[in-house]
Amino acid sequence: MQPDSSPSLNTLLITMEPDPPSGLSSTVDYSALEPAAKVANGGGYVSEHRGRFPYDAARSPEQEQKIDAFRQLLERHRGDRQVVILQDFPDPDALSSAWTYKLIAQKYEIQCDIVYAGTLSHQENIALVKLTGLPLQRWTVQSLKTKDLSLYKGCVFIDNQGTTSQLFTSMQQAGVPIAVVIDHHSMQDDMKAEFIDIRPHTRATATILTQYLQSGLLKLDNNLTEHVKCATSLMHGLRSDTNRLMQAQEEDFLAAAYLSRFYDAQLLNAVLQSSRSKQVMDVIERSLKNRTVHNNFSIAGVGYLRYDDRDAIPQAADFLVTEENVHTAVVYGIVHDEDEELEVVVGSLRTNKLTLDPDEFIKEAFGQDAQGRFFGGGRLQAGGFEIPMGFLSGFTENSDYAKMKWSVHDAQVKQKLLRLVNPEQNYPKGVN
Numbered sequence: 230m231q232p233d234s235s236p237s238l239n240t241l242l243i244t245m246e247p248d249p250p251s252g253l254s255s256t257v258d259y260s261a262l263e264p265a266a267k268v269a270n271g272g273g274y275v276s277e278h279r280g281r282f283p284y285d286a287a288r289s290p291e292q293e294q295k296i297d298a299f300r301q302l303l304e305r306h307r308g309d310r311q312v313v314i315l316q317d318f319p320d321p322d323a324l325s326s327a328w329t330y331k332l333i334a335q336k337y338e339i340q341c342d343i344v345y346a347g348t349l350s351h352q353e354n355i356a357l358v359k360l361t362g363l364p365l366q367r368w369t370v371q372s373l374k375t376k377d378l379s380l381y382k383g384c385v386f387i388d389n390q391g392t393t394s395q396l397f398t399s400m401q402q403a404g405v406p407i408a409v410v411i412d413h414h415s416m417q418d419d420m421k422a423e424f425i426d427i428r429p430h431t432r433a434t435a436t437i438l439t440q441y442l443q444s445g446l447l448k449l450d451n452n453l454t455e456h457v458k459c460a461t462s463l464m465h466g467l468r469s470d471t472n473r474l475m476q477a478q479e480e481d482f483l484a485a486a487y488l489s490r491f492y493d494a495q496l497l498n499a500v501l502q503s504s505r506s507k508q509v510m511d512v513i514e515r516s517l518k519n520r521t522v523h524n525n526f527s528i529a530g531v532g533y534l535r536y537d538d539r540d541a542i543p544q545a546a547d548f549l550v551t552e553e554n555v556h557t558a559v560v561y562g563i564v565h566d567e568d569e570e571l572e573v574v575v576g577s578l579r580t581n582k583l584t585l586d587p588d589e590f591i592k593e594a595f596g597q598d599a600q601g602r603f604f605g606g607g608r609l610q611a612g613g614f615e616i617p618m619g620f621l622s623g624f625t626e627n628s629d630y631a632k633m634k635w636s637v638h639d640a641q642v643k644q645k646l647l648r649l650v651n652p653e654q655n656y657p658k659g660v661n
Contacts, residue, residue: 288440295426296444302409302424303337303446309382310340311408314400316393317347318539319365321357322433323388325466326411328363328459329438330387333447341385344368346395351540356503357465360496361458373399383408383423388434390417390427392602393615411437413470414608415588432481432609435466439484449491460491465500476609505544512541513548516560520549521643525582526650527555530639531562533631534575539564543577543613556582561642563618563635572622574638576605578612587612594645 288296313330315323331341344366349355358365368376373396384405390412391397400407407422413436415429431437442449449456467485471477474485512531520529527549534541542560549558561576578587587607591614595604598617605614621634 288444292440296441296446299409299424299426299441300446303334303339306339306383306408307337308339310380311342311383311385312378312381312400312405313341313343313385313387314389314391314394314396315343315345315387316389317345317395318350318393319345319347319354320351320388320466321354321462321469322413322435322466324354324357324363324365325459325462326434326438327387328462329435329442329447330385330409330411331364332455332459333438333441336447342366342381344396346370348537348539350537351544352503352505352509353465353469353500354540356500357462360499361462363458363462368396370395370399378403378405381405385409385411386420386422387411388413390414390420392417413437415606417606418602429608432476432478433467433470435463435470436481436484439463439467439487440480443484443487451491457491457493458496460488461493461496461500464488464492465497470608472610506538508535508538509541509544512538512562513545516545516549520558522552522555523647523650525554525556526646527552527558528643528646528650529558529560530635530642531560532635534562534564536564536566539575542575543579543611546577546579550579550581556580557585559646561614563638572618574614574616574618574642576614576642578607578614580610590649594649 311334313327315327319327327343331343334341343364346368348367349358357363378400382405384400384407386394386407386409388411390410391407407420408424410420410422410425410427411434412427413429413431413434414427416427426437428437441447449460451457464485467477467481467488468474471481474481477485512534515531516529519531520527522528529545529549531542531545542562542564546558546560549555549560552558557578557580559576559578561574563572564575565572578591580587587610591605591607591612592603595614595616597603604616606612618638
């Protein structure tokens with residue numbers, strides 16, 4: 230466990246005016262700070278930090294109102310049981326943020342079950358859950374048939390808005406009301422929830438949840454192992470969604486500075502040092518072999534993958550985007566779920582081009598389904614898509630048919646991408 234003080238950050242002193250600027254929160258108890266901490270003002274005035282954490286985030290009046298509304302919601306649901314729903318393939322940002330929500334809710338005697346319907350296949354996600362003991366349950370659509378969903382007085386969506394979870398429809402059918410939506414992705418649908426905090430310009434949902442902690446909704450304690458492990462997972466989530474803080478904004482750095490007082494650096498390093506599986510390496514090899522480059526876009530289809538290896542696709546995209554003269558990489562494949570007998574075209578986009586909006590690019594490339602839901606979306610420098618194969622889904626032992634099915638889907642995905650990457654040369658306007 231990391232000691233209470235962090236030399237690189239907790240000794241940081243920030244020059245402050247005698248009175249804090251308007252909008253700066255003064256409600257947080259940071260009594261653990263060194264009482265003698267003082268700062269020198271440019272005019273020679275010396276003031277003390279009166280119980281304030283020197284790098285607390287400045288919150289606007291709107292953010293203060295949002296936190297107050299969240300506090301009131303938790304109070305209204307005191308004693309309830311809620312289900313926290315993550316995307317089918319939860320990442321560190323989702324996992325850590327959901328755990329933080331659960332700990333905050335416990336202060337209001339709200340019992341939460343954190344669930345997902347897909348799988349954990351990225352080695353860092355598996356290591357995070359195992360090493361921290363993160364309380365996570367896998368619910369398949371089939372297993373829901375044996376569960377009494379009437380126990381839950383509300384469902385909570387963290388780092389997603391229901392569009393990337395198979396559990397969303399089941400919750401609607403069971404009549405479980407949506408209590409909370411907290412996310413940093415762009416608005417996906419017109420969700421009706423009791424409390425919504427969606428911030429598309431915030432880099433990580435972990436930053437939002439850390440700001441809740443900074444506001445005093447839960448006081449982390451270095452002596453509580455669960456708090457230290459949760460803070461470690463939050464630091465990992467924040468680091469992951471800001472590309473190791475290289476894309477971080479001021480609020481992310483302030484959140485990281487706050488978490489530096491509580492997280493376990495050795496534990497985080499153990500998570501980050503987890504090894505890639507042979508299956509992941511094979512997919513990366515396939516992406517290298519099959520890639521084609523057009524106008525600095527690297528596009529690669531990797532064929533069929535097992536459901537458990539689905540997270541190899543974004544890792545392959547992470548690798549391809551590092552190639553010289555490539556600013557954007559798109560990797561995709563057909564993911565087969567043997568349990569559900571379903572097949573889905575899954576793809577990931579990674580880009581270093583600041584003027585390319587992954588959310589806009591993917592939505593324009595692949596469009597919407599019959600219900601008006603987009604097949605994918607994105608955030609800064611990253612995005613993903615999932616396209617159900619419908620009637621063509623299903624396993625076949627006929628290898629020739631499997632190859633033919635892949636060639637059709639491979640050509641279709643490439644066609645939709647190349648219309649945006651190089652429209653005039655490859656697909657003239659008006660040609661379908």
